[in-house]
Amino acid sequence: MTGRPLRLVWVYPDLLSTYGDRGNLIVLERRARLHGIPTQAIGVNSDQRVPSDGDIYLMGGGEDLPQILAARRLRADGGLRAAAASGAVVFAVCAGYQLLGTEFGGVEGQPLPGLGLLDIRSGRGEQRSVGEILADVDPALGLPRLTGFENHQGVTHLGPGARPLSRTVRGVGNGDGTEGAYAGRVLGTYLHGPALVRNPALADLLLSWAVGPLRPVAPQDEEWARRLRGERLAAAAT
Amino acid sequence: MRARLATTVGGAAGRLSRLAGRGDGSVIGGRIGLWLEPDLLSMLAAGRQVILVTGTNGKTTTTRLITAGLGALGQAVASNGFGANMEEGLAAALGQAPNAPYAVLEVDEKYLPRVIRATAPRVVVLLNLSRDQMDRAAEIWLLARRWRDAFGGVPGMRVVANADDPLVAWAAASAASVTWVSAGQRWREDSWCCPQCGSHLRRDGDDWRCGECSCARPRVSWVLDGGKVIDSAGRAHELDLALPGRANRANAVVALAVVEVFGITVAQALPRLREVTSVAGRYTQVERRGRPLRLLLAKNPAGWLEAFDVVDPPPTPIVLAVNAQEPDGRDTSWLWDVDYRVLRGRRVFVTGERRLDLAVRLEADGIGFELVDGIDDAVDRVEGRLDVLANYTAFQQIRATLGRVS
Numbered sequence: 001m002t003g004r005p006l007r008l009v010w011v012y013p014d015l016l017s018t019y020g021d022r023g024n025l026i027v028l029e030r031r032a033r034l035h036g037i038p039t040q041a042i043g044v045n046s047d048q049r050v051p052s053d054g055d056i057y058l059m060g061g062g063e064d065l066p067q068i069l070a071a072r073r074l075r076a077d078g079g080l081r082a083a084a085a086s087g088a089v090v091f092a093v094c095a096g097y098q099l100l101g102t103e104f105g106g107v108e109g110q111p112l113p114g115l116g117l118l119d120i121r122s123g124r125g126e127q128r129s130v131g132e133i134l135a136d137v138d139p140a141l142g143l144p145r146l147t148g149f150e151n152h153q154g155v156t157h158l159g160p161g162a163r164p165l166s167r168t169v170r171g172v173g174n175g176d177g178t179e180g181a182y183a184g185r186v187l188g189t190y191l192h193g194p195a196l197v198r199n200p201a202l203a204d205l206l207l208s209w210a211v212g213p214l215r216p217v218a219p220q221d222e223e224w225a226r227r228l229r230g231e232r233l234a235a236a237a238t
Numbered sequence: 239m240r241a242r243l244a245t246t247v248g249g250a251a252g253r254l255s256r257l258a259g260r261g262d263g264s265v266i267g268g269r270i271g272l273w274l275e276p277d278l279l280s281m282l283a284a285g286r287q288v289i290l291v292t293g294t295n296g297k298t299t300t301t302r303l304i305t306a307g308l309g310a311l312g313q314a315v316a317s318n319g320f321g322a323n324m325e326e327g328l329a330a331a332l333g334q335a336p337n338a339p340y341a342v343l344e345v346d347e348k349y350l351p352r353v354i355r356a357t358a359p360r361v362v363v364l365l366n367l368s369r370d371q372m373d374r375a376a377e378i379w380l381l382a383r384r385w386r387d388a389f390g391g392v393p394g395m396r397v398v399a400n401a402d403d404p405l406v407a408w409a410a411a412s413a414a415s416v417t418w419v420s421a422g423q424r425w426r427e428d429s430w431c432c433p434q435c436g437s438h439l440r441r442d443g444d445d446w447r448c449g450e451c452s453c454a455r456p457r458v459s460w461v462l463d464g465g466k467v468i469d470s471a472g473r474a475h476e477l478d479l480a481l482p483g484r485a486n487r488a489n490a491v492v493a494l495a496v497v498e499v500f501g502i503t504v505a506q507a508l509p510r511l512r513e514v515t516s517v518a519g520r521y522t523q524v525e526r527r528g529r530p531l532r533l534l535l536a537k538n539p540a541g542w543l544e545a546f547d548v549v550d551p552p553p554t555p556i557v558l559a560v561n562a563q564e565p566d567g568r569d570t571s572w573l574w575d576v577d578y579r580v581l582r583g584r585r586v587f588v589t590g591e592r593r594l595d596l597a598v599r600l601e602a603d604g605i606g607f608e609l610v611d612g613i614d615d616a617v618d619r620v621e622g623r624l625d626v627l628a629n630y631t632a633f634q635q636i637r638a639t640l641g642r643v644s
Contacts, residue, residue, distance in 0.1 A: 014430035014438055018569025019372050026602050047438035047449075063377040069436040104417065130373045131568065149569045151373050192571050197598060224601050228594040 005038040006210060009054035011080060014045045015070045016096050019151075023194035024203075028056065028071030029205045031196075034217040046070065050079030055210045056089040059096030061152075061192065064107045067095040067146065074099070084117050089209045090186040093195060094152055097180070097188030098122040105154070117186050118202055125175060128153045132236040133171030133191060135179040138163060143170070143205060146179070147198045148191030149230045156181070156190075165189055169238025170236055185209045198232055200225050257467040263468035268326030272288075273334060279325055283357035286316070289342045289496060293365025293406070294378075295541045296489045297323065297344040297642040299481065299517045300365060303493035305342045306514050309508035311500065314338035320518050324349055340500075347381055353467030354395075361499055362389070362413075363492060364406045365421070368428045369575070370538040371567030382433060384472075389413035398495050400488075401458045402444045406543035408433035408453060417470075419495050420444055420458040427575065445626035464489040469494065469504050475506070480515045483548035519637050521548075526614070526640060532621045533640075535633045539565065539575035542627070549625045552583035557616045559590035559628035559636060566630045570595040578603045587616040590632040600619060613639050 010025050020058035025041060032039045044050050046069065051058075057080060062070065074080055084090050090100065098104040103111040109124040133150045137143040146166055155175040158164060165180030165187060166173070173179025173190055180189035187206070189195055196203040200222065208214050271278050291301045298321045305317045316335035318327045323344045332341055345353045354362065367378045386409040389397060399410035401418040405428070410416050422444060423429070426510070426580045432448035433437055439446050448453035461468040465487065470475050477487050490511050516522040519621070520535045536545040549556055562570050570592050578600055586607040588596040593609055600607045610616045613636050617624065628636055 013427075015436070017427065019369060019569060023571065023574030023599075023602075026574065030602050045438050046436075063379045065379055065436060066431065071430070149373075149571060151569060152372035190571070194571055194574055197574065224594065224598045229599045231594050 003174075005040040006056065006207075007051075007054040008039055009057045009083075010041065010043045010058055011050060011059045011074070011096075012046045012070050013043050013060070015034060015066040016062040016099075018061040018063075018094075020075075020192055020194040021093065022059075024060070024091070025058055027194070027200070027203050028058070028206065031217070032207055033127055034054040034221050035204075035207065035214045037207065037211060037214075041054045048223045050074065050077050050083075052082040052086070053078045053198070054083055054088055056091065056206055057083060058090035060154070061096060061101065063095075067099065068106055068112060070095075071099050071104070071112060071114055075113065081115060081117065084186055087185060089206050090117060091206050092181060092188040093127035093192055094154075094190055097190060098154055099157065100188050101156070101187060102159075118181055118183055118188060119159035120156050120181050120188070121159070122156040123155045125153050125155040129172035129190075131166065131171060132232070133173060133179065134169040134236045135166035135171070135173060135191075136169060137166045141165075141182075141205060143199070143201045145233065145235060146189075146191060146195070146202065147229060148189075148193035148195050150190045151192070152190050154190070154211050179224045193232075197225070198229055199231075240333065240569050242627050258376075265322045265324075265326045265330065268328070268330030268333070272326055277356075279329050279332070279353070279356040280358075282329060282336075283341065285505055286332075286338070286468045287340050287500070288357045288359040289340070289361045289363065290345045290350065290357065290359045291363040292345045292347050292350050293363075293369045294347065294370045294401075294538065295544065296485060297321070299411045299486060299520070300363065300489040301342050301344040301491055302514055302517045303490055303511050304363070304496050306503055306510045307493050307497035308340055308500065309510050310497070310502045310506040311340070313340060315342075316341040318343055325353065325637075326389075328353065328357075342387055352385055354388050354392060358392070359395055361496055362395060362397045363496055364397060364410050365489070365492065366400055366423065366425075366540065367405045367409075368425050368538065368540040369572065370540075371569075373567050373569045373573075378405060378428060379433065382406070385409040386412045386587055396499055397535065398492060398499075400492070401456050402446075403589065404429045404439060404453075404455070405433050407456060410455070416456070417460065417495050417499070418458040419460040419462075419492050420457045421492055422484065425543050427539070429617035442447070460491055460495040462488050467491045467494055468503065470498065473502050473504075475508060477511075481517070481521055483544060485547070519633070524640055526617050529618070529620060531613075531640075532623070532625050533633065533636065534627045535626065535630070536627060537629045539572050542563060542576045545627050546580050549627065550623065553585070554619050554623055554625060555585035555587065555616075556581060556625045556627060557587045557610070557613060558596055559613075559626070559632035560593065561591045561629060561632040561635070562595075562598050563591070563631045566632070573599045578605050581605055585620065587619070589613070589616065590628065
C-alpha cells in the first residue's frame with residue numbers, strides 16, 4: 001500500500017470506552033505494523049465531527065446513558081453512516097455493537113433507534129451475562145475459534161440482512177446460541193478481553209477488508225499472543 | 239442484648255477462624271453476627287460518631303489516616319483497618335470495639351447507600367470513582383446516581399468530597415452540607431463527559447465545567463498543592479508524609495478535612511498522619527534474601543497509574559503480578575487501559591496467574607520483560623532493590639510468601 005496511512009478512527013472514546021477498549025486500537029495498530037501497513041490513529045470525541053474518510057472505525061462499550069447519548073450524536077452527525085456506506089470497515093464491541101443495529105434498549109429497556117448499519121435489534125435480557133466466552137466463527141470467514149470475555153445484559157436478534165459472526169461453545173453472546181453479527185464490512189461482537197488481543201486473526205480480517213491480502217507476520221512476533229490464546233482457550237474449555 | 243449475643247457468638251467464630259488460619263477472622267465473625275441479628279450494624283453504630291470512607295481507590299489508606307488524625311482526641315476509635323469493607327467487616331470492627339465513641343469505616347462503593355441507612359453517619363468521604371472490577375461491580379455512572387440518591391434527606395450528615403472528580407462531585411452535590419476538597423484526579427478516562435447531561439466536559443487543569451448545562455466544579459475549601467496542603471483558612475502546610483506518592487498526599491488532605499469536622503487542627507493531626515508508614519502491608523519495605531523490596535497494591539487502571547508515580551526511577555527493576563480471581567475481577571481487559579511506557583529503561587518481571595495477559599500487553603507497548611515463577615524467582619535475578627506492584631490476590635500471595643509482613 002502506498003500513499004496515505006490507514007486511518008483508524010476510534011469513535012467517541014469519551015462516551016464509549018470501558019474495560020480495555022483501547023486494546024483493540026493498540027492491537028490493530030500493532031498488527032498493521034507487523035504487516036508493513038502504516039497507520040494513523042484518530043480519536044474522535046463526542047463534541048467533534050466523525051470524519052467520513054476513515055478506513056477502519058472502532059466503537060467500544062459503555063453504560064446505558066453514554067450509549068444513548070452516543071446513538072443520538074452519531075445519528076445527528078452522519079459521518080459514520082456515510083463512511084460505512086462508502087465501504088469503510090466498522091468494528092464495534094458490546095454497547096457499540098448494539099448501537100450498530102436498528103434498535104437497542106434504553107435505561108428502562110424501551111427500544112431506541114440505533115444507527116441501522118447492521119440488521120440487528122437488541123434489548124435487555126433477564127440477567128447479566130458475565131464470563132469467559134468461546135465461539136466458532138462462521139466458516140465463510142475462515143477464522144479460528146474466538147476467545148474473549150463478555151459482560152452485558154443485552155439480547156440481540158439478527159434480521160435477514162445480518163449473519164451471525166459465530167456460534168457459542170461457551171457463554172451467552174446474542175442469547176440464541178450465536179455471538180456477534182456481520183454484514184459486508186460491518187462487524188460487531190459482545191467480546192472484550194479485548195477481542196482483538198486474544199483473536200489476532202480477527203484483527204487481520206478487519207485489516208484485509210480495508211487493504212486486501214496481508215503480508216505474513218514473523219512467528220516470533222506472534223509468540224506471546226499465541227501462548228495467551230492457547231491458555232485462554234484451554235482455561236475456558238474446562 | 240441481642241446485639242451483644244450476636245457479637246459474642248460472632249466474636250467466637252472470628253477467633254476460631256483465626257485459629258484455623260483463615261484470614262484475620264473479622265469477616266466470618268461479622269457474618270455470623272449479622273445472620274443472628276440483621277439489624278446488628280445499626281445497633282452497633284447507634285450512639286457513635288461514624289465516618290464512612292468510600293471511592294474506587296484509597297479507601298484503606300484514607301481510613302487509616304483519618305483514624306490516625308482522630309487520635310488527637312485521645313478517645314477510642316473503631317475501624318476496619320484491614321479492608322474488610324462489606325457489612326460483615328463493618329459489624330465485626332464495631333463489635334470488637336464496643337465502647338469506642340468514634341468509628342472510621344471503609345465501605346465498598348456498592349454498599350454505601352445501605353450502610354448510610356444503617357449507621358446514620360456524621361461524615362461520608364467520597365474519594366474518586368473509576369472503572370474497577372466491572373465483571374462484579376456496578377457500572378460507575380449508576381453507582382454515582384445511587385450515591386446521589388442516598389445523600390438526599392439525611393440530616394446532620396456532612397459529605398467530604400473530591401471536587402476534582404466530576405462523577406464524585408455530581409453525586410455529593412445532593413448532600414445538605416459538603417466540604418469540597420481539591421484532591422486532584424490523574425485518571426480521567428471515566429470522566430470526560432458531564433454526569434448530569436452527558437456533554438463533553440471542558441477541562442482546564444483540575445477545573446471542569448459542562449458547556450451545555452450548569453454542572454461545574456464546586457468552589458473548594460481544601461487544596462492539595464504539590465507537596466503542600468492549603469487548609470480551609472487558606473494556610474499552607476508541608477505534608478511531609480512517610481507514605482509515598484501523589485495519591486497518598488491527596489488521601490491525607492481529605493483526612494485533614496475530615497478531622498477538622500471534629501475540631502482537630504492541621505497542626506494537631508499532621509504529625510500523626512506522618513507516623514503512618516504502611517497500610518495493611520502496602521508500601522511496606524521488606525528484606526528478602528538480602529534485597530530490599532517495596533510492596534505496592536493497585537487493583538485497577540487508575541490505581542496502577544498512581545502506583546507508577548510511586549515506583550523508583552529506572553533502573554530499579556519492578557515486578558508486576560496479576561491474578562484474576564473473584565476478588566480481583568475475572569476480566570483482565572483493564573490491563574489495556576494502563577500506559578506502561580513509563581517502565582522503559584528498567585528490568586520488568588511479570589508473574590501471577592495471568593502473567594501472559596501482562597506479557598502481551600507489555601509487548602504491545604514495546605517494553606522488554608521476563609516471565610518469572612513467583613516473587614523469589616525475580617528476587618534471585620536482581621541485585622539491589624526491587625519494587626513490587628500487584629493486584630489484590632496476587633498481593634496477598636506475595637505477602638504469604640514473604641511471611642505476612644505488616
